[in-house]
Amino acid sequence: MRDVAAAASVSVKTVSRVVHNYPFIRDEVRSRVQAEIRRLGFRPNGNAVGLRQTGRPAGSIGVLAADLADPFYAGMVSAIEQVSTARSFTTLVASSGEDAERERTLLATFVERRLDGLIVVSADRRHDHLRPDLDVGTHIVFADRPPQRLPVDCVLAAHADGARQAVEHLLGQGHRAIAFVGHSPAIHTARQRLRGFRAALTAAGLAPHTVRTDALDTEAAHRATAELLAAEDAPTALFADNPRLVGGMATAIAESAAPRTALVAFDDSELAGVLGVTVVAQDPRALGTQAADLLFSRLDGDHSRPRRIILPTTLVPRGSGEGRGVALRATRS
Amino acid sequence: MRDVAAAASVSVKTVSRVVHNYPFIRDEVRSRVQAEIRRLGFRPNGNAVGLRQTGRPAGSIGVLAADLADPFYAGMVSAIEQVSTARSFTTLVASSGEDAERERTLLATFVERRLDGLIVVSADRRHDHLRPDLDVGTHIVFADRPPQRLPVDCVLAAHADGARQAVEHLLGQGHRAIAFVGHSPAIHTARQRLRGFRAALTAAGLAPHTVRTDALDTEAAHRATAELLAAEDAPTALFADNPRLVGGMATAIAESAAPRTALVAFDDSELAGVLGVTVVAQDPRALGTQAADLLFSRLDGDHSRPRRIILPTTLVPRGSGEGRGVALRATRS
């Protein structure tokens, strides 16, 4: 900026005024400065601006996702970006890869860079360390997974309720031998789904046929499903804990001796649509939109008590949960 | 920091030293300062640090993706993050949503925040405006799409060559009536694929059966495919320009009177794997890794001429391109 000022024979302050479109500047001076700005390739230093302007928002929010490669979070982030862009805010995204330590590092970076607000999908089990940051004025909203002992807003889907919905749908079709295929419930949301699954069966006076929590990926799910269906006393219906298991489970069902075994999965996906797999869908974009709206209402000065928003899930029947088996289906209209 | 210094009765510089683990400090003083840091919830102000330490890297790179919701870019970003994390760098991601203006805004934000380097999947047709930023010392690597008139590194997949590979595979199976289904080639990579498609047919003394560039999404592709296959003179093989069309096209083929019509798609996807669709695969993670390696070599002081790395594509036969049609297949081992 000094250089530009010198080159245009004005003071730094005048350059600053030109950059900020301050109106009362002679056109001749303005254009001379602008020319030098272009010629020298000057860019205002965001660090210096952020340092000088304490209090005023910097115009950027941060999103910490657990896993960017997961289409669910990708959709959520995309919705957040949309809200944020509409407000002329920049959205910076980082992902922890489900690693709590990396999450803490990244959150620290966000806070240190003094972003105006954060939306967090946390892979951590504790959040006390964020308490000081709240006081510094960083607004935080938790999405998809609740905060532990931290008074902040959060937006969640009704996981337990969604699993219950799936089981009740299968019960309504007459199924009594219903198995759960998923992974070890270390993560809060997975725990909720398993809880809802069990609760719905208990309420009907039944017990789970099987609960398999060793299906970490689609191939493990394929094996688990094949084993279940090959057994003497095979289940007549399967509940897939998450959308990453659908491919393996659907294929295993199609290859088995019981290709009409019912399948309902938690969370929608392109694959489920094409294969005609019935799902209990959350709306990732709604999750993101709500979280962003909540964050911006805080940035706008809403100081009310932390809110917790629970979004309902929707059962989408496509055939696999209604006795028509798994197969290639026409695209949804 | 002033507050911490006052509370611990030391100078600010001593606090700074404690924060940075400067070794020569009395343990008693160190722990006293640390206690006050915790008590007051102090966080170093990254803006101030970045402002003072010019020259030294700030430890963060930026990634501008065209569309975060696209699994291809999600995988690429994930690979970049992995390289970056291994170097103890923070990765900040933003996405332009294929909007050139938003891309420019976001890049400006990155540059202003003085990130150490950028990896860009550009939706813009011009990049001259970045030239000044290069001089400021921001290192830029283009990924997936080449820069226009900007002397920077870039990593690309062999799009034209990949399309050629697909066509030759189909020619090898005896197909002569091969149709292209895709979208309008506004984007560089799509243009390259169409070019490779035409070139391969021309080289064999053939012309495309049809070139449809109106398939913007999976449903449009479903319609286009259905129309093609219902015609008197239907093609015997289809080339899908991108992985988002696979669901619609596979379903249309399965529903048609010619369910064994061959299908080869550009880019791999989970869906293609499960449906047994033959693809010409690029490796998004390799793209990210190479781009990140290139960027970090620049940060390490490599001043050689800009490089252009072209990554080869791989033909993955799964049945749909080899006369076995489209159907549910076992998961890949």
Next chain:
DNA sequence: CTGTTAGCGCGTTCAG
């Protein structure tokens, strides 16, 4: 081992 001085690049305040 610790404190003092100066200044990173910019915006704010107050004078011209």
Next chain:
DNA sequence: CTGAACGCGCTAACAG
């Protein structure tokens, strides 16, 4: 309409 001086929070260089 424009400029000079000051300070944001922190660290490099130099003293003690």
